[in-house]
Amino acid sequence: MGKILLIDDDTSLREVVSYMLQEAGHEVLPAANGQQGVELLVENPDLVLTDIQMPVMNGMEVLQHVVESTSDNAPPVIVLTAHGTVKQAVEAMQLGAFSYLLKPFARAELLLTVDQALHTCGLEKDNSRLRRLLKEKTTGSGLIHQSKVMAELMDQVQRVAGSDATVLVTGESGTGKELISRACHDLSPRFDQPFIPVNCGAIPPDLMESELFGHSKGAFTGASDASLGKIRQAHLGTLFLDEVAELPLSLQPKLLRVLETHQVDPVGGNQSVDVDFRLVCATHRNLETEVAEGRFREDLFYRLNVLHLHIPALRQRGEDINLLWDHFTLLHGGVGVYSDDALRAELQKQNWRGNVRELKNINQRLVLMRRSDTLDLADLRRLTPQSGAVSPAVQAITNEGGLPLGPLPEDGLSLIEMEKEIIRRALEMCGGNRSKTAQFLDIPRHVLVYRLEKYGTGKT
Ligand SMILES: Nc1ncnc2c1ncn2[C@@H]1O[C@H](COP(=O)(O)OP(=O)(O)OP(=O)(O)O)[C@@H](O)[C@H]1O
Numbered sequence: 495m496g497k498i499l500l501i502d503d504d505t506s507l508r509e510v511v512s513y514m515l516q517e518a519g520h521e522v523l524p525a526a527n528g529q530q531g532v533e534l535l536v537e538n539p540d541l542v543l544t545d546i547q548m549p550v551m552n553g554m555e556v557l558q559h560v561v562e563s564t565s566d567n568a569p570p571v572i573v574l575t576a577h578g579t580v581k582q583a584v585e586a587m588q589l590g591a592f593s594y595l596l597k598p599f600a601r602a603e604l605l606l607t608v609d610q611a612l613h614t615c616g617l618e619k620d621n622s623r624l625r626r627l628l629k630e631k632t633t634g635s636g637l638i639h640q641s642k643v644m645a646e647l648m649d650q651v652q653r654v655a656g657s658d659a660t661v662l663v664t665g666e667s668g669t670g671k672e673l674i675s676r677a678c679h680d681l682s683p684r685f686d687q688p689f690i691p692v693n694c695g696a697i698p699p700d701l702m703e704s705e706l707f708g709h710s711k712g713a714f715t716g717a718s719d720a721s722l723g724k725i726r727q728a729h730l731g732t733l734f735l736d737e738v739a740e741l742p743l744s745l746q747p748k749l750l751r752v753l754e755t756h757q758v759d760p761v762g763g764n765q766s767v768d769v770d771f772r773l774v775c776a777t778h779r780n781l782e783t784e785v786a787e788g789r790f791r792e793d794l795f796y797r798l799n800v801l802h803l804h805i806p807a808l809r810q811r812g813e814d815i816n817l818l819w820d821h822f823t824l825l826h827g828g829v830g831v832y833s834d835d836a837l838r839a840e841l842q843k844q845n846w847r848g849n850v851r852e853l854k855n856i857n858q859r860l861v862l863m864r865r866s867d868t869l870d871l872a873d874l875r876r877l878t879p880q881s882g883a884v885s886p887a888v889q890a891i892t893n894e895g896g897l898p899l900g901p902l903p904e905d906g907l908s909l910i911e912m913e914k915e916i917i918r919r920a921l922e923m924c925g926g927n928r929s930k931t932a933q934f935l936d937i938p939r940h941v942l943v944y945r946l947e948k949y950g951t952g953k954t
């Protein structure tokens with residue numbers, strides 16, 4: 495419902511229209527002429543309804559005044575005009591009026607036009623505010639942030655991007671390591687050259703060598719064509735080694751050699767090839783621990799860790815949550831969708847162990863499954879896992895097996911730890927057979943293999 499400035503010198507029309515608007519729940523500021531009306535603009539009305547022909551300051555002048563004086567936040571103006579003055583109504587539209595109503599108008603017509611104006615302009619105002627805010631807070635790589643820690647990190651990214659030194663990006667899962675790595679490329683002098691990502695955790699170890707270093711024709715069974723390999727594809731640009739801790743130990747000296755000599759030796763080839771690329775790596779693991787435990791070569795670690803960017807967990811930068819939430823709402827098609835204060839307060843309280851990715855997924859669920867254009871706490875409870883909407887099978891193991899899924903602990907719970915435990919037990923139950931375990935867990939085998947590698951349980 496809106497605050498409506500109603501300007502007309504006809505007293506009875508003012509009374510009737512005021513009554514209709516008030517009955518529909520609007521607040522009305524009545525004015526008997528343009529001069530009075532313009533004075534009432536300080537009350538910040540959401541909408542102006544003005545007659546055109548009036549003795550002291552006519553409707554066109556009022557319109558001009560509104561358009562010029564309150565520019566960015568100007569309320570929409572609907573002009574009221576008698577038959578015979580339609581030409582003036584059209585001029586008013588050209589001057590920036592939202593719409594016009596021909597007198598005499600019916601109640602329904604009045605309320606419909608008023609609602610349209612309030613709705614359309616409300617949305618426009620909100621979206622343009624949001625768009626402006628997002629633009630201010632976004633770097634070229636679509637990174638949304640407004641916290642101090644992220645501003646500092648982005649500052650480091652800017653500085654780091656200019657150099658050719660290797661960058662190591664660390665942070666918990668879902669914090670935005672891939673986005674930051676991309677930003678390192680986008681903001682670098684190599685921005686218009688290729689950015690080649692390689693997920694070291696997703697490529698089977700035996701294929702990794704040719705995937706990275708390339709191979710010559712006939713280098714091994716099945717190599718019917720030569721392949722450049724990702725490193726050479728990144729020539730002049732940036733190579734992004736994601737989940738670098740998963741790079742097989744056996745290939746680590748070979749990568750080190752490339753970094754030191756700027757030359758690649760394709761599998762089965764007998765000639766080294768010059769390459770010029772910038773390396774950015776990311777991992778959610780602590781590489782120092784990996785080194786200490788013999789899973790990562792120390793010399794390579796030092797070579798990768800020249801410049802280090804650490805992304806703080808989302809729970810350490812609560813100020814980012816609101817803006818990210820609004821960004822994702824728009825991203826997921828929720829134009830005109832609003833989130834109420836109680837929901838926003840709850841978002842601040844959550845632990846976000848899955849970080850930005852978890853926030854993004856929950857937002858998508860809420861926006862897609864919404865019942866109205868206002869998202870509230872009830873929607874969050876209804877659509878997040880805490881709602882108890884688990885399958886009977888899950889319910890059964892959680893009750894009998896003692897996994898902490900019943901009432902969730904107040905102070906948080908690591909989904910990753912839970913997943914590890916479930917995978918461990920399922921694997922044990924299936925006698926270590928990965929295909930059976932994947933079937934039992936209802937996930938594709940390669941997903942299971944990836945997780946086993948990722949959690950470091952695959953090697954046992
Ligand atoms: N600051 C941000 N602004 C907008 N979107 C973000 C931001 N941070 C993360 N995201 C989004 O969250 C998701 C997870 O980000 P990303 O893949 O970069 O995380 P990650 O740290 O690489 O996670 P993982 O360790 O699991 O690979 C992506 O969809 C990404 O677009």
Ligand SMILES: [Mg+2]
Pocket residue numbers: 671672736
């Ligand atoms: Mg990632």
